[in-house]
Amino acid sequence: MFERIAELAIRRSRLVLAVAVAAVVLMGVAGAGAFGTLLGGGYDDPASSSSRAAKVIEEKFGGETNLVLLVRASEGRVDAPAAREAGRALAADLRKERNLENVVSYWDTDSSSLRAEDGRSALVLAHVTGDDTERDENAKAVIDTYAGPYEGALTVRAGGGAAVTSEMGKQSGEDLLLAETIAVPLTLVLLLVVFGSVVAALLPLVVGVIAIVGTFAELFVLGSVTDVSVFAINLTTALGLGLGIDYALLMVSRFREQLAAGAGVEDAVRRTVGTAGRTIAFSAATVAAALGALLVFPQYFLRSFGYAGIGVVAIAAVGTLFVMPALFVVLGHRVNSGRLPWVGPAVPGARQPLWGRLARTVMRRPALTALPVLAVLLLAASPLLGITFGTPDERVLPEQATSRQVAAVLREDFTGTDDAALHVVLDRPVGEDPLESYAVELSGLEGVVRVETGAGTYADGRSAPTGPGTAALARPDAQRINVVSSLAPKSDAAQRLVDEVRAVGAPEGSDPLVGGTGAVLVDSKDSIAERLPLAVALVALTTFLLLFLFTGSVVQPLRALVLNMISLGATLGVMTWIFQDGHLSSVLGFTAQPMEVSMTVLMFCIAFGLSMDYEVFVTSRIKELHDSGADNESAVVDGLGHTGRIVSAAACLLAVSFFAFGTAELSFMQMFGLGSGLAILIDAVAVRGVLVPAAMRLLGRSAWYAPRLLRAFHGRYGLSESAPAPAAPEPAAAPPYAKS
Template sequence: MFDRVAELTVRWPRAVLVVASVLVAAMSVVGVGAFGKLVGGGFDDPDSQSTQASRVIDEKFGGEANLVLLVSSGTQRVTDPAVEQDGRQLVADLRKEPELGNIVSYWDTQSDSLLARDGRSAMVLAHVKGDESTREEHAHDVIDTYTGRYEGLTVQAGGGTAVGAELSEQVLKDLLLAEIIAVPVTLLLLLIVFGGVVAALLPLAIGTVAVAGTFAELALLGSITDVSVFSINLTTALGLGLGIDYALLMISRFREQLALGTSVADAVRTTVHTAGRTVVFSAGTVAVALTALLVFPQYFLRSFAYAGVGVVVIAAVGTLFVMPALLMLLGHRINSGRLPWPKADRHRRRAPFWGRLAGTVMRRPVLSSVPVLAVLLLAAAPLLGVTFGTPDERVLPEDAASRQVSTALQADFAGDDEAAIQVVADGSVNYAAVDAYAEKLSLLDGVVRVEAATGTYAQGKAQAPGPANEALERPDAQRVTVIGTAPPKSDDAQSLVQTVRDVAAPAGAKEVLVGGGDAELLDTKDSIASRLPLAGGLVAVTTFILLFLFTGSIVQPVRALALNIISLAAAIGAMTWIFQDGHLSSVLGFTAQPMDTSMTVLLFCIAFGLSMDYEVFVTSRIKELHDEGESTKDAVVHGLGHTGKIVSAAACLLAVGFFAFATAKVSFMQMFGLGSGLAILIDAIAVRGVLLPAAMRLLGRSAWYAPGPLRRFHQRFGISENGPASSHATAGVESISMKESARNA
């Protein structure tokens, strides 16, 4: 394959670039439509009990309350005639909105639960209709129309839908700010790394191809399935980052060949066979890690698999075809626009620092690696106390309107109706059974009251029998609402959900479904935890197979997996120390809370994939030198001498894009950006610079071990370095078989 690609780009570079330009233009046109098709939400398991309960409530009861309007009257009580008139007018206008249903207010029910303790505020609950793709849009329309000053009232919007709408809007703002910061900084670093204007601009071409192609993919997928709007963040950060990584590897190898006196055509051929092969294999390892996200039912996580795999594959294909064509046309002009500080012979010499570092580590592997391991394990220690949650209003800044409403509801009202546990009994359940069931629920610890079609209950007794409530009753189903004292998303609130689920179903019920916000959190954690072994197993097994095919050793994949897990544990442990334990909260401006379950899984998969990216960068050069006859020690020293600067530069450039998310106002975006950037730097510097050479020195000849049958399998089916004859002549070496390299280890 690499022979054909090399010859295609050498013989017809202009034709390749014309075709690529047409494809990028077409993808850009299609990709613009992605922004109108991507949706928010997607954190819940569609098959969980809580989601089923929400679905039944939507179908049979008009939907549960997902929008809360906090209505304040200033210094007057909401029961004053003038205030009450304005309040009733507000409710009447809301009932005219086609996007709203199940509107309940204090002025209609006179329920104390909807009245603030000081009597100056009241709640209006409503259900915003629509699915994930339309609900937030409807919520925006209602919020824009009714919040602020309304007659003599002040109206603020909160609740799940308002939080989701404000969250999506804030994420887009954060993304724009991050790009405004990251792009110029990245351009400056590219100039420093490449030492020339022309070479520095080439990675942007690959980044453009990757981002445009992935947006087109997301637009097409968004037409047939739910795709999260948050996938945009990964597309831009990873597209630009991988474009830079892959282009840096290709350009460095091309310049290296030109510095040796190779012709432009042969330099391109060698670059495709060596760096191009590494890029393809590296992309495969990153894609495998991201594919594991498809095992989770939440489309929030699945969307990152769509975006991540797409951007990796498109970046690799673009690098394999577009970059060699550009290099062929530019030739020695790749060094045009040279800046004054690079030395003229920089491409003739191996990076001295990384070579010296590898040599020092391999002379004293234990003494060099133990302090690094100790620091990484110390950073990982906070994982011993990690807890997990799902996004709520606390991920927004304190001045966000929906968060202020939530804070007011918890502080000023006796129980948050919008955060109540929703119980649906499917079947023909008579009033006597509902009455007995509601009484049992009201006796549970932590329950303020229970509302059912038969009345309101507290402490095992009916407090307000009243007439049947149509919002809680249907001929074939009954709905019961349980309001508790525990703060939403707390451990006590989740325990209450499980306790309610353990209560025996009322007589006549075919099935009882328990939902609500805390039930969704509980189900999401269980859903992700139950699939983590499968996802982790898939990543481990596929990575092992790919690295075996690449190296011909069964020891190298195990070594790579072990080192990657250590570096990831350190990065995620540091994020736990910051975002769960609250350190640096005053600096970054977030509220400490449990680690976001979905974002932590995403961080692991992204960071694991990128760490394998650098693993392949380094190992490919070590294996190349080892196959050419160098001992394991010399291959590691010289391999890191060749690739150390490339990997460290690529890591810094990629980390900049992720670190830019630290400016976000949404805390889980801060966590994802800082965690990804930190994981990349830990891997590129501590693991590749110290732990890898130490492990290779301690393993010695066994580093390349494989049982006889597997060695023969690799010789037949493995990925080997077989470049064109001219390339090997230029380098002054010939490839040798895996068997010969094993003997020379």
């Protein structure tokens, strides 16, 4: 296959480039529509009790409260005549909005739960209609219309789930723009440093552009037929640029190495595609397999990263395998044009003394060199022993975000608001006596302030109602019960309350659905935990099979899996220490909270896939030398000597793309960017530089072991190196850059 790709590039190079340009233009046109089809949200399991409760409430009760307007009297208390008149006018105007339902105002109900303890503020609750995308747009329109001064007597600020999601979407776009503004120029500078010539430095950007534009087109198509999260854009840009650079860096380095060894342009292309091209194909397969595990989760937030990740990896690999060889044929020795005057004669990709000496030192003293590194990584992983998980809320936004400020006021100045209540839905007729008995038992649970039903309001487990019922909670064929508590939203106690509510015996013949903020968190954690073993098993199995087909050994895949898990453990441990335990919060400007469960799973899959990317880069060269007859030590030392600079340069360039998201205002995007970048650097330096040669030394000849049956299978079905030999032997010292 790789020989045919090389021959196509040699014989039809200009046609290949023309087709590539046309494809990029078409994909760019299609991809421009992606932003209009992608959705916010997607953190919930649609099959969970909380999601089904929300759906029933939407259909039969006008929807859960997702917009909270915090209204403050400009002067005096909210019960003053001027404030009361303006408050009623505000509620009346809101009821006229066609995208709002279930508008409930303090001034219409005189409910003490809707008035602040100091009497200066009150609440208006509402439900914003529409799917995730429409809801964001509808919420933004309402907020833009009513936020700020109202009739000179009130000041309105917006909070609640719809406002938080709207602000998160806006902030995500701003974070992405800032990250790319930092990453792209810095990446270009680093490419010039790595390659030492302008033309060679620009080639990886070609692949990056192809990968990003192509994936945008893919997301547009998928977003037109299924739910896709808008946050997939962030992964597309970071991973597209990074992998495009990774793959192109390997190809360009190998091509220039072949030219420096005396090969003609066509022979250099054949050798490059047959070696580096084969490595890239396997690398892309391993990364895609890791990201493919995200597709097993029901939350479309996670599935969307799987769509984007698989797409960007596949398109980057295809672009590298077909476009780069054609560019090499057209450019020839001009690939070295624009050499920077201060650059020395070394050719990127040639054997580097530093990495070779490091590998030789490690292999001679594996325990002495590897044990300290292993100890540091295990120490870094230790915070995982205390890890807890949560879902995104207003705390991921910067402190100056309005919806976050509103949430803080609700916690401090209001007692038991409906916005954070649990919503129990009985999707069938229920008699008054069974309903009352059920509500009384719910009201006796620890932390519950009151239980609101259509028949009455109950508190403290007393059978006598403490207040009138709410007619909007009763339907002929369904009942809705609001369980309002004084517990902090998403706290451990709030999560325990969800389980306790679900354990209370329901009226006979009914199957209650429990929704609300706390229930969504519990269900999301349970859903991910249920499918996580399958995702991990798929990643491990596909990685093992691919590496076996690549190396012909059953030991190499196991060694790679163990080392990658150590590296990932250290990365996740450091992120837990920072973002959950709050270290560096003052420096990075975030609020410490439990690890965001979906983003942690995503970071695991991304970091694992990229670790395997560098695993294949290094192992391919070691295996190439081993298959040519080199002993184990020479193969590892020379293999790392040849690939060490490529891996370290690729890691630095890719890490820049992710570290740029450390400037984000959304804390979970900060965690994703910093964690992914750290994982890349740990893998490239500690694992590839120290632990891999140490493991290879300790394993010795058994590193390439496979049972006889599997050896026969690999001999028949595995992909082995079949590229032609180089035109001339590689020199001991690399010559100066070839002139154009």
